[in-house]
Amino acid sequence: MNIGIIGGGWSGFAAAVELTRAGHRATVYEAGKVLGGRARRMASTQDASAGPPLDNGQHLLVGAYGETLRLMETVSPGSSRTGFLRLPLALVYPEGVSIRVQPLPAPLHLAAALLFARGLVLSEKFSAIRFIQALKKIDFMPTADITVAEALAGQPEKVRRYLWEPICVAALNTPVEQASFRVFARVLKDALTGKAADSDFLIPARDLSALFPEPAAAWLEKDGGAVRTRTRITALQRSGAQWKALWDGGEALHDRIIVATAPAHAIDLLRPLNDCRTLVCELDKYSYQPILTVYAEYPVLPKFPAPLIGWVEPVPLFIFDMQASLGLTNTISVVASASGPHLEWDDARWLREIDARMQQSFGPLPPPRLIRRVTEKRATFACVPNMFRPAVKTPCAGLFLAGDYVDGPYPATLEGAVRSGVQCAQTLLATS
Numbered sequence: 134m135n136i137g138i139i140g141g142g143w144s145g146f147a148a149a150v151e152l153t154r155a156g157h158r159a160t161v162y163e164a165g166k167v168l169g170g171r172a173r174r175m176a177s178t179q180d181a182s183a184g185p186p187l188d189n190g191q192h193l194l195v196g197a198y199g200e201t202l203r204l205m206e207t208v209s210p211g212s213s214r215t216g217f218l219r220l221p222l223a224l225v226y227p228e229g230v231s232i233r234v235q236p237l238p239a240p241l242h243l244a245a246a247l248l249f250a251r252g253l254v255l256s257e258k259f260s261a262i263r264f265i266q267a268l269k270k271i272d273f274m275p276t277a278d279i280t281v282a283e284a285l286a287g288q289p290e291k292v293r294r295y296l297w298e299p300i301c302v303a304a305l306n307t308p309v310e311q312a313s314f315r316v317f318a319r320v321l322k323d324a325l326t327g328k329a330a331d332s333d334f335l336i337p338a339r340d341l342s343a344l345f346p347e348p349a350a351a352w353l354e355k356d357g358g359a360v361r362t363r364t365r366i367t368a369l370q371r372s373g374a375q376w377k378a379l380w381d382g383g384e385a386l387h388d389r390i391i392v393a394t395a396p397a398h399a400i401d402l403l404r405p406l407n408d409c410r411t412l413v414c415e416l417d418k419y420s421y422q423p424i425l426t427v428y429a430e431y432p433v434l435p436k437f438p439a440p441l442i443g444w445v446e447p448v449p450l451f452i453f454d455m456q457a458s459l460g461l462t463n464t465i466s467v468v469a470s471a472s473g474p475h476l477e478w479d480d481a482r483w484l485r486e487i488d489a490r491m492q493q494s495f496g497p498l499p500p501p502r503l504i505r506r507v508t509e510k511r512a513t514f515a516c517v518p519n520m521f522r523p524a525v526k527t528p529c530a531g532l533f534l535a536g537d538y539v540d541g542p543y544p545a546t547l548e549g550a551v552r553s554g555v556q557c558a559q560t561l562l563a564t565s
């Protein structure tokens with residue numbers, strides 16, 4: 134089959150790789166200049182003379198992201214190892230709490246991390262251990278979901294603030310008062326109750342486009358596929374048993390179409406299709422959450438106690454040492470997830486806040502220089518209890534969906550996007 138895939142993000146390329154592996158011809162259409170969608174190198178930093186390439190947002194993966202690592206290996210052998218700085222899970226807060234996974238087999242790695250955690254008393258440590266044990270027994274059947282805040286009600290305040298809430302916001306990009314406990318529990322279960330390596334942090338050691346989308350594009354093209362950047366599909370039309378994809382100045386016929394865009398862009402393409410009316414109505418109800426990344430440079434950066442360190446007050450954020458991951462000397466990235474008044478802060482206020490926290494941890498430092506502040510207003514869908522997530526198969530024959538929001542156990546993450554692309558390819562093949 135000749136399959137058109139709209140969207141050159143991680144889900145689109147995951148679908149394209151799987152379909153190509155099965156012997157079909159995939160054409161990926163990407164509206165932007167740079168491949169990768171919401172996980173990409175910013176076009177303006179592609180030019181080496183403009184400084185090091187920076188992404189649209191600092192990303193963090195975990196060892197449990199098995200499908201992402203598998204597909205990276207398919208298109209670029211070795212890249213699932215060389216593409217990341219891999220380190221044992223470490224939640225280090227200069228405010229006082231520090232939880233570091235120990236080099237022991239599971240489940241001792243985590244038990245030891247909590248028992249030897251700094252800044253927590255014994256009763257708090259045991260509460261956290263009991264919470265993780267309870268995860269193993271959770272039934273993921275679609276029973277009524279609750280919020281993460283409700284599920285954490287029995288946890289001590291310090292454990293909530295320094296352990297569960299930062300993990301929830303980092304993984305679901307949704308505040309605990311609104312976040313789905315079912316999805317949160319699934320992410321925790323996969324990362325914390327499996328092999329010790331599943332809980333590892335994986336910090337990209339390449340820009341995000343070079344990590345998977347670009348090698349995937351090169352791999353596809355070698356295998357007869359095609360990738361068209363700067364090609365925004367403006368309409369989809371039925372044409373007999375096929376689908377026509379139209380763009381400004383061109384059109385192409387495909388046996389099947391996969392819409393692998395963010396939900397808001399999928400709506401634009403699906404709205405004119407009568408059979409997709411109900412689907413569009415449901416997707417229209419989605420709400421979104423922002424993510425902000427600030428890149429800054431210090432004249433000299435002190436040695437970090439871990440490649441990423443966190444703060445809870447006055448707003449939760451993580452600071453990454455980009456020298457450790459990308460070799461960018463004296464450079465940090467600061468990530469603040471989910472909405473809040475801090476998203477309205479200007480550059481000067483951000484620099485002051487960052488500097489205050491850096492000085493709190495490392496003592497007096499010369500002032501930092503802002504490299505760039507990036508706010509992705511619709512970084513992810515808000516992952517709320519019992520939300521509608523569409524099936525990969527749409528009511529229109531031959532038209533499929535992929536993307537981090539499509540039905541699956543994961544929140545809006547790279548693993549969620551890749552899994553959905555793989556599942557979409559499998560469903561398309563099984564129903565053809």
Ligand SMILES: Cc1cc2nc3c(=O)[nH]c(=O)nc-3n(C[C@H](O)[C@H](O)[C@H](O)COP(=O)(O)OP(=O)(O)OC[C@H]3O[C@@H](n4cnc5c(N)ncnc54)[C@H](O)[C@@H]3O)c2cc1C
Nearest residue numbers: 140142143144164170171190192193366536537545546547
């Ligand atoms: C700032 C930020 C930080 C994040 N941090 C993390 C993290 O730490 N860990 C993690 O796992 N996840 C993180 N995520 C989430 C992760 O990046 C996304 O879940 C994932 O990239 C979504 O991939 P996707 O393929 O589903 O969609 P997208 O990446 O949105 O890809 C869709 C593509 O379709 C293209 N497109 C749209 N309409 C059209 C059209 N009409 N024609 C042609 N092309 C079109 C778009 O340009 C885009 O390239 C973060 C996201 C952001 C924004």
